[in-house]
Amino acid sequence: MIIVLIGYMGSGKSTIGKELATVLDYGFLDLDDYISDKENASIPEIFKKKGEIYFRKKETEYLSEVISTSENLVLALGGGTPCYGNNMDLINDKANLISIYLKLSIPLLAKRLFQERANRPLISHINSETDLLEFIGKHLFERSPYYSKSQFTLNTDHKTKQEIIESLLVHLI
Structure with missing residues (x-):
């Protein structure tokens, strides 16, 4: 099975994904890290040197590659991945794949992201x-229709990592 974690930046996709992979004895992959490795450049460098259109095409290509060739994997997507091309169709049309939207409220996202915005x-x-807050609100308004195409939505507000993992396991068992 492949478990795809979807959500806005700072929603915990990588943190929760790594923990979930450990619990399930699965591999873990952050799609942005995979793209960086394949392209031999950081995401900001790719955007700067080759542009967003190039990045989004590669993102779709690498997403398709990963979900076609992997099993027993927790995959954390970039926050924008579900919103471009046919990425959500690729995800939802794949057998043995579960997509989960980790939904964190705008105020909690802003609080978390404000501290790490330099990165x-x-x-x-x-x-x-x-x-x-305004930026995130606008972004989430635009992205929500895509995020909501996930098979499951898990509200993670005020939940510990352990509580989130336990809630995810309910959907997976």
């Missing part, structure tokens, strides 16, 4: 929590 090129220019 997030998309939001590094935002200097106040109020502006970040």
Whole structure:
């Protein structure tokens, strides 16, 4: 089985994904890390040197490659991955794959991301929590229709890692 974790940046896809993979004795893969390895460049470098259109095409190509050739894997997608091309169709049409949207509220996302915004090129220019709240709200409004195509949605507000893992296991067993 492949478990695909979907959600906004900072929602915990990689953190929860690694923990879930350990519990299930599965492999773990962050799609952005996979793309960086394949392209021999960081995501910001790819955007800067080759542009977003190139990145999104490669993202779809590598997503298809991973879900076609893997098993027993927890896959964390980039926050924008579900929103481009036919990525959600690729995910939802694949047998033995479960897609789960890790949904964290806008205020909690903003609180979490404000502290680490220097490491997030998309939001590094935002200097106040109020502006970040507005940015995330607009982004989530645009992305929600794609995220909601996931097979399951798990609200992670005020839940510990262990509680989230336990909730995920309910959907997987």
